[in-house]
Amino acid sequence: MYRKKFLSAKELEELLMNPSSDEDEELNLNLDAALHTNIIILPPKNDAVSDNEDIDDNEQLLEDRNEFPNELAGEVELECMFDDLNSQNPEINEPEVHVSPNKPNSASTSQNVASTSKKELACLPYKLPKWSKSHRVEFSKKPTDVSSENIRAIYDKIGNFNPLEMLELFLDSDIINFIVDHTNAYANIDKNNPTFKTDGNEIRKFIGIMYFSGLHTVPQLDLYWSNQQVFGCDLIKNTMSRDRFRKIKCYLHVCDNSKIDPRDKFAKVSLLNNMLNERFMQFGVFCHHLSIDEQMIPYYGRHSAKMFIRGKPIRFGYKYWNLCSHDGYLFQFIPYGGASSENSSEFGLGENVVLRLLSKIDKPSQHTVTFDNFFTSHKLIYRLSKLGYFATGTVRENRTGKAVLTDPKQMKKKSRGSMDFAFDKENEIAAVRWNDNSIVTVLSNHLMDQPINQAKRFDRKQRKHINIPMPNAIRQYNVTMGGVDLFDNATSNYRIRIRGKKWYWPLLTNALDAALVNAWKMHCICKKFAKETSMSQLEFRTFVVDALLRSETNSEPVCQTEGSPNVVVRFDSMKHTVIKTEKRLRCRKCSSQTIFSCRKCNIPLHPKCFEEYHTKALSL
Template sequence: MKESVRRKWTTKDVMLDDTAWKGELPPPPDDVLSPYQYFCAFFDEEMVDTLCYQSNLYATQKNVTCANITKEEMRKYLSILVISGKVRVSHFRMFWQCGTRFEPVADLMSRNRFEAKHRCLRMNDNCQAKPRDAEGHNRFFKVRPLVKQLKKNMKAVAPEERQSVDEQIIPFKGRSPLKQYMKSKPHKWGYKVFTRAGVSGIMHDFIIYEGKGTAHDNGFGISGDIVIDLVKNLPENRNQELFFDNWFSSLRLVDELKRKGFLRVGTVRVDRTEKCPLAPDATLKAQGRGSVDFRVDEDSNIGVIKWFDSNSVHLVSSSAGVQPTDLCKRWNSKEKRSIDVPRPFAVKEYNAFMGGVDLADMLIELYRTDYKSKRWYMRIFYWMMDVSIVNGWLLYKRHCAQLSIKRRLSLLAFRMQIAQTLAHLKSSPLKRRSGMAAEAEIVPAKHLIHSPVTPRPTVYVRYDGMNHRPQYGEKKNRCKFGYTFLYCAKCNMHLCLLPSRNCFKAFHVK
């Protein structure tokens, strides 16, 4: 542990000399990409290749009856998992049973084939795992390749000005020595994850808690070391604002972050204020709700603020002080009405920008992939898929805002378009051609087709140039200019193919 410095406490407010953010967000693309392309920005082809290779390797090692799993089949497997986040059933086999059959899943793959893939699914070679007592043993070895690649892809996204660090939990009630209990979370049992996210909810980095060795020893205790590890990829000396709660905070940590050019606002525990001479609770309570006392270290310009609301709360800040104060609404239980309570500026900043990780957690929970499995690492795999979808949607929203696009896909529509593309994509992902319109990707299908017989394929599948074959159907159906028996076997769209008019070509070529 690093030694505490001797503080010179004064009653002057925090001096804000140069707190302007010196970074900027990169310009958006010329047009928004497809949902699948945003998904692949995080869950990329390298991760799909790893799943295919390691699953086939495991099947060979164990002599499991499972035919070679191709990338197309792996994408279909992933598509079913993505769909299951929205369409919930008591038992997964209900997707294929007669009374509860769900065609988008049942027509995609047989039940036996899906279960065979699920049994073989692996992310690393078990033969390369080191014993528990050996040097270099990794407790998350089974998911390490995917975790490493996902973190790399998340760090590639430009961070916002304000970042928060907080805890998440991956729900899991099975047997695992890595499982944690967190009484304050909606899901009490699971894997604890420390996450850094922007105020928009985009996650940029994470660390899965594994006990001793979770973070490098930086001399700030386990909580402070986690913060140092999570921000080490942020550019220094750009006045990036960081927000985290009292479990992480200490004055020494704020000193170190300020030395690296990071600004910080957050709560702090009383025993980490280094005996800062603040007024006792009884004095502030006698002054009424909204009373405040503060001290600022003369050398470091770091302030410690004590604000009394219904109870006292301590904050430490290097970027915001007491002034300017404002009024916030609070409920008075005695008078049975809302009252105005004075609030320091640091409290206002903390309340406004601390919730990035909680926002991401809420969005993941809306359509969480929940296929029950006794293998402890599968829940982490599902979580990585859900994070990739949510991050992709939030990045899509950022680009829509930069391009002033008002009509945007909801998270559900975004997720289902990813599932549809995964189900029908036959080739390796291609770069979207510059002339390809994106309107079909950002406007819900109900605004494009008034009464569709079958769902229209996504732009990504429509123009991929793979396996689009005309077939002759038993019944004719509507084309753009009339009725025809011909349809595309892949898109399932009826399209004319006449000497005078080739709707089939016009539909598939941009």
């Protein structure tokens, strides 16, 4: 492609009549070899004035070079399109189609589109679809499900882990030490506290208090250390003092301020996010069905990356793009920094997000991915097909690739449950449209409308529930789409309630919550594989909090539940002593009466049962 602008039609006419007069030797050599030559009339500037405004936009100037208008309101541009094989310009790689702005009906637009050959269309990012209504079609490739083998390997490795050990798969010693190092480095900058120093054990207790705030919420942070029984908590008091907690919270850091990338809006937490993403993927993408969607993290302060989405449960906050399993395990997350984020110009925002998240998958043929109409387009499904991914998504009307389907307005007049189907033979993409409460359109490169399923709906006219036909692609979309919502719901159930004044504080607490939710999801996956009853999220979180706050503590815990003691506390071999009690109770080991108990576990035990109780392994 070669373009050159001219200030007047007279100048262009002289060149066309006598090409050798042009000083550009490259154009002089290639003009005769051009496959197509177009003259584009550029729109005039706002202050441009012309005495000759009667110009026919449909006039094809190249048909008769002797008929040129004397003057044009704006500039003109000469466009020459060459064959790649015959072009003498080595810098020409592929032809382009140029459309003059603000001139949708100009001769340049119609002429360029009409002159695009089949060879040029092959150079476009994807093949144009060829829609068919026939059902005698099928996909040449189908996904393979190896999730059971993946989960078996995971169970063999971590199936017997307790909840704290599950959490330490993600918040391991490397991340704890990472937080310790950057927190101490940040505190040393403050001249008022040159001697501040924390360690891994103290950071674990700090994180335990953070998690505790999701279980027991008070109006103000200081009330956890209140002497009033209504607010105060002895477990928190015995773990860490109020002033020490506030000091750690003030200096808590996960980055080096001297090495922050000014182009990264999330530089304060980017390193931590990257470390968590690596640990979330330590077992690979082990689930068969995946989903992609957005997550909102509540934030009401001032930051350029803060979003507002009307109609969402969380309207103000930071937006994350998440890749989750269909049951809510988070594999990858990407923060969204707004319109300034770098994206490929070939695709829109949603399409770029899908491609970035799926790039972490090593074996695309073993997974299916589902997303909603914010991300889906015919162009994206085609690209994913070429990369080996199996994708399904609802799609907006202007992104279907002009699928030959019943018009939504016409389908709305049909009975509930009516459907339509089209298949792109060129790219093997199916389009399914279904009439439910509203018109739903789905694109997929591995699902079709067959087999037809049944959906239960309430009929207002008949005042009863009825069954209506549902295409298979719609049904599979509904089954596999909710993974991110399940993860988001689990995060919001017991979200850390301690607030901070720094803009990145919600991102830090969300990272900690994500690690704990993933640990619980991993626990549920292992228990489900073993066909055992898993802990509820409340039980799991309580176990973790109790273990973090009681383990290796120098103080005596006084808030002990009546149930079995925490496994980590029972076998930590620290501060367990036999004491004499006032009441006679049944020994937890031999069930006979005793007046002795363990001081730390706060359970009745005979002195002879004491050692065996604290050393014999307990199966979860």
